[in-house]
Amino acid sequence: MVRVTEKSSSSAVTFAVNKAKSKLEELQLKGANLKKIRKPSDNPTGNAKALQLSSRNKNIEQYLKNIDYAEFNVNIIEKSVEEITNILNKAKEIAVLQSSDFYGADIKENVAEEVTQLKKQLMGISSKRLGNRYIFSGHQSLTKPFDEFGNYYGDDKNIEIEIAQDFRIPVTLNGKELFYFDKEIPVPTNKKDESNDPSRQLASTQETKIVQKNIIQLVDALETSLRTNDKFLTQSLLEDFDTATKNVIQARTKLGSVTNSIESFRNKLEKEEIDNKELKSKIVDADIADLFSEVSKQQQVLGTAYKSGQAIINRSLMDFLK
Amino acid sequence: MSDLMSIGRSGLGASKQALETTSHNISNSNTEGYSRQKVDQISSQPIRKNGLVVGTGTHIRGVNRVEDNIIEKKILGNHSTFSYFKERHNQLSQVQEVFNEIDTEGLNLLMNKFFNSFRSLANEPENESLKSIVRDNASLVINDFNRIGETLANQSSSIDQKIKLKVDQINFHSKKISDLNLRIAQLEASGDSTGDLRDQRDGEIRELSKIIKVNTYIDGRRNYVVNATGVGTLVSAGNTIELISKGVPKSESKNGQPGSFEIYFKRKPNTPITTRFREGEIASLVKVRNGDIFSIKKKMDTLAFEFSKAVNQIHRKGFRTDSKVPDNLAGDKINFFDEINSEEDASINLKINDLIKKDLNNLVTSSTPGSAGNNEIALEIASLQYEKLTDGGQASLEESFLKTVGKIGLEAAKAELETEQTQGILSQNQSIKERITGVSLDEEAANLVKYQNTYQASAKVIQAAEEMFDTLIRIGN
Numbered sequence: 131m132v133r134v135t136e137k138s139s140s141s142a143v144t145f146a147v148n149k150a151k152s153k154l155e156e157l158q159l160k161g162a163n164l165k166k167i168r169k170p171s172d173n174p175t176g177n178a179k180a181l182q183l184s185s186r187n188k189n190i191e192q193y194l195k196n197i198d199y200a201e202f203n204v205n206i207i208e209k210s211v212e213e214i215t216n217i218l219n220k221a222k223e224i225a226v227l228q229s230s231d232f233y234g235a236d237i238k239e240n241v242a243e244e245v246t247q248l249k250k251q252l253m254g255i256s257s258k259r260l261g262n263r264y265i266f267s268g269h270q271s272l273t274k275p276f277d278e279f280g281n282y283y284g285d286d287k288n289i290e291i292e293i294a295q296d297f298r299i300p301v302t303l304n305g306k307e308l309f310y311f312d313k314e315i316p317v318p319t320n321k322k323d324e325s326n327d328p329s330r331q332l333a334s335t336q337e338t339k340i341v342q343k344n345i346i347q348l349v350d351a352l353e354t355s356l357r358t359n360d361k362f363l364t365q366s367l368l369e370d371f372d373t374a375t376k377n378v379i380q381a382r383t384k385l386g387s388v389t390n391s392i393e394s395f396r397n398k399l400e401k402e403e404i405d406n407k408e409l410k411s412k413i414v415d416a417d418i419a420d421l422f423s424e425v426s427k428q429q430q431v432l433g434t435a436y437k438s439g440q441a442i443i444n445r446s447l448m449d450f451l452k
Numbered sequence: 453m454s455d456l457m458s459i460g461r462s463g464l465g466a467s468k469q470a471l472e473t474t475s476h477n478i479s480n481s482n483t484e485g486y487s488r489q490k491v492d493q494i495s496s497q498p499i500r501k502n503g504l505v506v507g508t509g510t511h512i513r514g515v516n517r518v519e520d521n522i523i524e525k526k527i528l529g530n531h532s533t534f535s536y537f538k539e540r541h542n543q544l545s546q547v548q549e550v551f552n553e554i555d556t557e558g559l560n561l562l563m564n565k566f567f568n569s570f571r572s573l574a575n576e577p578e579n580e581s582l583k584s585i586v587r588d589n590a591s592l593v594i595n596d597f598n599r600i601g602e603t604l605a606n607q608s609s610s611i612d613q614k615i616k617l618k619v620d621q622i623n624f625h626s627k628k629i630s631d632l633n634l635r636i637a638q639l640e641a642s643g644d645s646t647g648d649l650r651d652q653r654d655g656e657i658r659e660l661s662k663i664i665k666v667n668t669y670i671d672g673r674r675n676y677v678v679n680a681t682g683v684g685t686l687v688s689a690g691n692t693i694e695l696i697s698k699g700v701p702k703s704e705s706k707n708g709q710p711g712s713f714e715i716y717f718k719r720k721p722n723t724p725i726t727t728r729f730r731e732g733e734i735a736s737l738v739k740v741r742n743g744d745i746f747s748i749k750k751k752m753d754t755l756a757f758e759f760s761k762a763v764n765q766i767h768r769k770g771f772r773t774d775s776k777v778p779d780n781l782a783g784d785k786i787n788f789f790d791e792i793n794s795e796e797d798a799s800i801n802l803k804i805n806d807l808i809k810k811d812l813n814n815l816v817t818s819s820t821p822g823s824a825g826n827n828e829i830a831l832e833i834a835s836l837q838y839e840k841l842t843d844g845g846q847a848s849l850e851e852s853f854l855k856t857v858g859k860i861g862l863e864a865a866k867a868e869l870e871t872e873q874t875q876g877i878l879s880q881n882q883s884i885k886e887r888i889t890g891v892s893l894d895e896e897a898a899n900l901v902k903y904q905n906t907y908q909a910s911a912k913v914i915q916a917a918e919e920m921f922d923t924l925i926r927i928g929n
Contacts, residue, residue: 135488135890136481137882145879157572163555169916170548170861171868178858181553187848190839192568200573254512263825269818271578289825291575295838298831301575380887414554445898 131257141440142289150432156424156426176413183410189295194247197396198292203301204388207265211308211382212399217255221349222371228356228364242356250445253278256305256346263289268304275305278324280346282306294395297387303381309344311377313370344351345374454915455508461815462509463910467492469512470903474896487517488891489647517647524654525887526666530878531658532665532731537874539736541867543611547745548864550603559596560853564760566593567837576828577817584812587804590788594802597846598757601799604749605709611741612699612713615726618663619697619715620736625660626692632678633692646887660686664732682730684717694718695725708796743865744785749799751778751856752863757798759849760797761791763833770816770829786814788833 159168170177224241227233233241256266256276263271267284275284286307288300348370355363471492480486492515496508553560569589573582632653636646657678657835660666665681675689686693696718699711705713706727714724715734729735767788790803807814818826842852 133887133890133892133895135886137890137893138886141883141886165554167554167555169545169552169864170857171545171864172861173863174858174861177554178854178863181558181560181857182850185560187565188561188568192571196571196575241839261576261579263576265824269820269823269826271823273824285823287823287826289577290831291827292571292831292834296835302825357553413741447894451897451901 139442141155146435147439149219150428150435152370154425154428154432157421157428160416161421161425164418165414168415173413177240180410181297183406186442187403187410190399190406193293193399194403195398196291197392197399200291200293200299200301201389201392203265204385204392206258206260207303208382208389210258210265211303211385213255214252214308214383215375217252218345218351218371218375221245221248221352222368222375224356225352225364225367225371229361229368231361234271238356238359242353245353245356248354249346252349256309259442262354263302265302265435266305266308268302268306271302276309276344279349280344282309282344282407293392294399297391297395299391303385305344306342308378308381310342311344311370311373312340312341313373314338314344316422343370343374345378348374350422374430389441455506456920457914459507459509460910460913460917462496462511463905463913466491466512467903467906467910469515471900471907473515474529474903475568476897477891478896478900480895481893485658486891487519487647487651489515489517490644498741513641515645515647517650518889519650520885520888521890523881525699527878527881527885528657528661528666528668530874530881531661534871534874534878535662535733536736537867537870538589539733540740540874541864543607543737543740544744544860544864544867546607547604547740547748547858547862551858553859557737559593560850562589562592562596562855563835563849567834570830570834573817574827574834577827577830578824580812583639583815587808588811590804593788594804597752597799601749601756601797602754603848604745604752605800608707608709608712608741608745608749609888611737611745612711614714614738615713615734616697618737619695622660622663622686623662623692623694625656626686626694629656629660629676629678630686630690630692632656633687636676637689663731665730680729682728683725688796696721700724706742708749711714712741744860748856748860750795751852755796755799755842755849755853756802757792757795760792760798760802762836762839762841762846763788764791766829766832766836767816771821771823772813772816773816773818773822773824774813786816788815809877827841858878915925 149150160166167177167180224245228238228241253276255275258383259267262351264273264275264335266273267273267275269287271285271289271290273283276282281306284305288299288304288307289302292298326376352364352367354360355367470493473489473491477488492513494511494513496511498505498507500506551558566586566589569582569586573579573586576582632649634810636649639646639649650725653676657668660678664683665847666678666686667681668676668678671677671688676687677685677689678687680686683692686695694717695715697713697715698721699713702708702710704714706714713726715726715729716722716724726734726738738856764787768785770786772786776787786807787805788808790801792798792801805814817828817830818824819828820826837850838848842849847855903914
């Protein structure tokens, strides 16, 4: 038989009560913020995983923002490209109509006014801005891409942004890509004439070289041909209009593929975000049902500890010796 | 007849002594560290009378405390281990609070924001307000690196203060033990009871064993010796060997902090004994300071260093979009953070380059001169988030940081568990000891009745002797 002393029994009681109470306190804290993990030591690996997941979700948030931004940009570019296509079509129609002697010089002069308007529209589109960025200047985004003579001041780069880890998409379409198209031009045997004026080079020789021409210059040339009533020049431009239109359509296709990848990444990222949130919640959040059943269990333990303590502490032989 | 008287008187005296001891036990039943005392009662030497051997009553040899040296020594050891883990848990809980990001924005989230603000800037490199967001987020990262670095350094120096305090306490307890040694020796020489003083001495040794691991023994000359395990003798009979603690310069300190405290014997002030203590609070404090905090701080310094180096390396490749080049710079090689030359204290020394602080045009995004829309630099800095920059190219900044946080959490959890376990063992042994040496009021109540009865009976014996004496006297009348 063990000796039971005052301190051994009272410390046994306090130990039991303390243990139950500290467990209840821990549960209370968990219940107060509904979290299983309150400090790293509660679940060292889980804590690190939770932090990693929150960080990953912050990245996804940013990527989704970037995707919205990219979409906004691409939409605006797409609209501009559509407008350019329309202008090119109109200009080509005019060129076709005016490529003969059917209309006289006075009418051509009037039509030239129309072309001037088209050119103005084109200039307006080319110098479109998003915020303070010229969207057709490539990386030279604070420089107006074209002057009225059709000289290009931008570069052949595009601004790319990150819409997923290690995945970038362009959100601009530089003027070089959109406005310029390749043109084969015959080179005259006398090398001194290297000017851009196609009318002079047309007749001279069979040799050709490829130069880049742009839409603004093309429309400009159309206007000149009308004002000078030069039907040969107008005729020579017809092919250029086709090439230019083809080029613009190509650029549109490229934009379409960007839009597609934007959509697929948006879906992927949104799904991952939800998965991550779920996983994080599993690691960090307390299970309420579990919590409450545990609370009531500990309450019972505490009650029992009190009762048994009462039995041992309050009684002694002294009570019975009279 | 006089024999009867003296037998009665011896019983009276013995039971009175026993009653006194019983009441001493009862009144001390709640005294911390009190061991119950017992009268050591034997029957007196018998004498030969009329050819018969007859008893001569009772005799109290002494009042002794009930003790169990084996369990007491176990408890001393338990105190040392328990205090070690308790202090370790206490310190590591503070360390892990520095890295607790469950409810707050900590370094990991701030770093994340920093990189994502570069992604936002890459969307619109022409937008100055996004540059100022990048700069603000960089400041937040820096503040948090500073906070972590400084909190860890502060904790180190608060540990130093604690070590100093604990050394003073060791000296205080040593002195008390040596005083008690002397008094016990004196009392024992005159044959007096020393139970209460021994209880006091045990109490002092228990306090000492919470600070450092000690073992005690009686040497060949019957001197009571207290030995600090791994270090040497602290008390021998009436002599104490004092310890001192003092701060050492950074070059000598074990944790890279200036003024960190080392412990010495007072008479050998050049040989530090700081790391020789086993278990107890001091060993725990020293290990947390020189080991855990030191290595975490170093890790944070490495992270800050690698981080700033990598960002600078990319940022230096960039160009301002205007043509203005600061005169003192060759080309546009602008650092984002002030260049840090060594990893040491990098987490505290991290700062934004003043050029960027003053002029956001110096925060560059472009990889070619004069291209406002070029965002290559911003994109490249943002992708540093995934780059394996640390641990010899094995881990990204985040992975490395989270590994560190995980390690701290694990150490804190381990310390918590060990604290609980050692506390369990300690209280188990304490209750074993308590059952042997503690006071049971029931027992004492029974004793009270028992000795009271003996006292009354002994008085009756004297009364009987007196009556017999009276009878004899009356014969003559």
